[in-house]
Amino acid sequence: MTAPPRFARRTGLQLKLVALLLIVALIPSAAAAYLVTRVSRLAASFAAVEAESRNRSLERALRTYRELIETKKQHLSEVARRLALDPRIAALDPAALESTLAAEPEVARLALIDRAGTELAKAERAPPPGTETKSIKFPLAAGGSLEVGVPVPAGLQQELRQLSDSITAARTVAHNRTALSAGYVVAVSLLVAISAIAAILIGVIAARRVTSRIAALVEVARAVSRGQAETRVRMDGRDEMSELGAAFDTMLDDLRRQRTEIDYLQRIGAWQDVARRLAHEIKNPLTPIQLAVQQCVSSYQGDDPRMKRLLADTGEIVEEEIASLRRLVDTFRTLGQLPRVEAAPVPLGDIVAELALDPAMATRLVITPPPAPVQVRADKLLLKRVLANLVENGMHAGQEAGRAGAVTVSWQPRADHVEITVDDEGKGVTAEARAKIFEPYVTTKATGTGLGLAIAKKIALEHGGTLDVAEAPAPTGGARFVLTIPLAG
8 A cells, every 4th residue: 555645644734733723713703703793783783773763752752843833833823814804903003912912812922014024013021931932924904014923932943953963963873883883794804814814824834833843753763764773853942842852862862772782682692602602612622631731741751851841831831721711711601601680679889898898909999989878779799790890990901001000989879770980090992992892802901801891781781771981081081981770669
């Protein structure tokens, strides 16, 4: 089955993230838009109903006022017509005004006007409080006219104009309110559209940032699968993706370290098999060879001093070489028969203190423990063997450099392990030597098998710890070996 293209996968993820952000942004915006629109329409509806009701009330009042005025006008016309039929009034008799006014309680003012519009005579009384006099002219048969005034509520015309203006203003407000409501809907719609666009832009940017980092992780994983174990993500920032990248890099570092340890243990295991076979093959003929040489030396009965000297020298050489081979066999046997680690809680200070009991180490060993005692989970004998090997190597390195050969052992507890450092006064370890120093049969000493550090590292790894040589020189100027062992508990 063919895997989908990487671009398609990334694009799909980007679209999903953008869609998610768009949905997240639009849901509240759409809800707000719906609520605003709904409320705006309800408010507009209520306002319209209220305005319509108020307009109807105003219109009814306006009609009532107009009917009242019209009634007043009709009544005034009837009064004027009736008074104009009086012969005295018709004859423009000024004396008739006072008596006529007295007989008409609804009339507040009477006046005779000639053809030229000149007021000939008048009679009037004060209108009731809150009223004003409104007059009408009625023509007379004799020429001229009769002006009749009746009291009407004061400011009636002004009230009518104000009432008419109020109706007009109410209609304008209703129209404006409807337009404003529509404007609210448009504004909310624009806001939703802007939110959607902003969500899309932000989503694209965020999705691209996220997917680019995921793509980086994928590329690193592919590179590692191709054997490029040194490749790392190296993400900047303090967000979750950066933490994921850092965790991914840490995982790769751990995998590399574990692979290196496994490879080393496999090589050591192979060398252990070889060492066991060599120890067996070399040990068996040593005793017969030694006995044969001794027999040759003792069986010579001649008097030739040169022959005696040759046999004696030969015997010494053979004995020395056999002794050297026996030491080599012991070393092979040690490598081939390393016991299993049986870890238990043990005070680290006690193990280091036991090293100081060795007279060869006592005068050159400098111990700098931490303030508080430290317990490690270790096989006491095997851990002591590792430390003894490191101290002996450091002493020899210092002596080969022409110094006293002092070795400093210090340790500090960490999170879940203790870090033990062994510093010597030697010439240090070159970069080239550091790469191979723990390999079997590799040594920087003039004499030695090159198995001590290999055995020490294997013991450290089987404890769940590590053994490394530092890149920088020790404060004493020589090499620094760093041993880590798990803490107890």
